[in-house]
Amino acid sequence: MNNTYIFRNYTIEHIFQGDDYKFSGYGDISIDQSRECEQILFLYFIPYRMNEAAILAEISDYYERLCHIVYESASKDIYVLGLTNYFYESLSLGDAAVNEAIGDFNRSVSSLGDRVHFINIDNFITKKHQNDLFDVKYYYTYNTIVNPKCSKEFGDWINEEIRLYKRTRKKCVILDLDNTLWGGVLSEDGIEKLSIGDEYPGSAFSDFQQLLLELKRTGVILCLASKNDEDEVRRCFEQHVNMILKFEDFSLTEISWEEKEKTIYRMIQKLGIGMSSVVFIDDSAIERERVSKSLPGITVPDFPKEPYLLCSHFSDIFRTHFGYSQLTDEDLTKTEQYKKKIHADNLKKQFLNEDEFLYNLQMKLTYCPVDSTNVQRIHQLINKVNQFNLTTKRHTLVQLQEENEQLMISGLKVSDRFGDLGLTACSVIIINGKHASIEEFLLSCRILGRRIETEYLKYLINHLYKQGVRTVYAQYTQTSKNSGVRTFYEDFGFELMRQDNEITFYKLELHTKLDMDSRYVWK
């Protein structure tokens, strides 16, 4: 699989390593960067917060974000990981409301359309111990919900789920009769002595027939290929009181004493389907081997040794080969009303545009000149941030603490309606009379995709203007990791002066103050 764009709200780089994956900023829903990718993965985890109202607000917001992404990304397949609060006990007091919100989100996903595919995270977590899934230490140090120690397993699992969706669904099951649909051999034991019905092992065969009927309900073709006498078989289906499948449930039946591989080949030709669309089920290992050897492409699963294993064995196999449409079919009936409701009332409202989304975040920005309380954090950012970093000049703590009137060092604190994101951007500017030069300008990836960078730069420039600065110089130094911000200064309105290998120089003449964006509140 290549080129997956992942919308996410926590660190997942350790799960999906390599060039095939691209990531949004945390909580970022801007769609532009996803356009080049083949498919989209929406990977959100419920927030690690100690405040129920905030958790609930975020979860309902995730759905809006997902709607936005579905709406904006016209034709791509979108895979959505279900939410769960299994990773950690979110709040022991308020779990009921959180669980309900999670359930609402998960149920709504499949009603978003045919190209939105739901990945049920329960299938993964039931196999794991909670402590292995989440390590709060890595939450605090790396902002990640998935414990790095199971990141490979988790990534492999998601990729396998996506692969299952992509596999074309098979169309047909061809079944043997004796010891497959019932216990015993019809031509030897007679109708009365066959095991099917209430008592084990008959009950296991009944359940298996029920499972096959269920498969038929989702559009899978059932066929019979049996070495038997056709009249006797018909009589058996008609007369046996416990028989669940009826003879009419089978689209095509070939009952003769001919070799099975020949029979099956003819059946597949009659049906006009490919060999790879067919699953053949027979209890006899010899028949299975002959069929799979002479008919390449056909799927021939093992048959369980004991009847009680029939359903658990084959429901797994059916899920793999016939699975996903079954899920959408199920949703068609189960969630029909739900679907209508969502489309009518909510969807228009939910499909908000990006402007509205940013506005709804109610972001508050605080300009923080460097001081003893924040210098450590600014130092850390300057030496850590790679992606949104225009120059990637590293500085020592001493340089940042230098008392110099010409040096304007600042950080930016960001909060939104969900909580505090902390000091997540900073800059270093040198002022010399009417001239100023932006030495450093960088943002933590935590706040990417909110256009905070533009607002912060405007604020800085207005600040400079007030101090009499009329020309601002800036530069972009290319590194292996910051190509995403290559055109940042140009897009902002800077004039390109010259390019010197990997360094591009810009300037901006100031004539008046710049207008600030009303979506941000400055404190």
Next chain:
Amino acid sequence: MEIAYQEHNKFNKVKEKIRHIIRNLFDEDIADDFNKSKSDKWDSLGHLNLIVSLENEFSISFTPEEIGGIFSFEDLVNTVSSKFHIR
């Protein structure tokens, strides 16, 4: 004297094992003065991969302060050794 020698031996074993782990992870030769600024691969993701590998290999657990305070091969060796009370 004997005890000091054993200590020294253990320390070197730990050191070489760490060197080996980093070499496998970053595919680079690791000199004693190897540090973050000398490697493109030792970025924040590389750091996480490294921490997790060491935790698994040595069956130890780093504190968040330790994770944030490691910048060089030497830091790694000292931090891991301290878990085994060597030096």
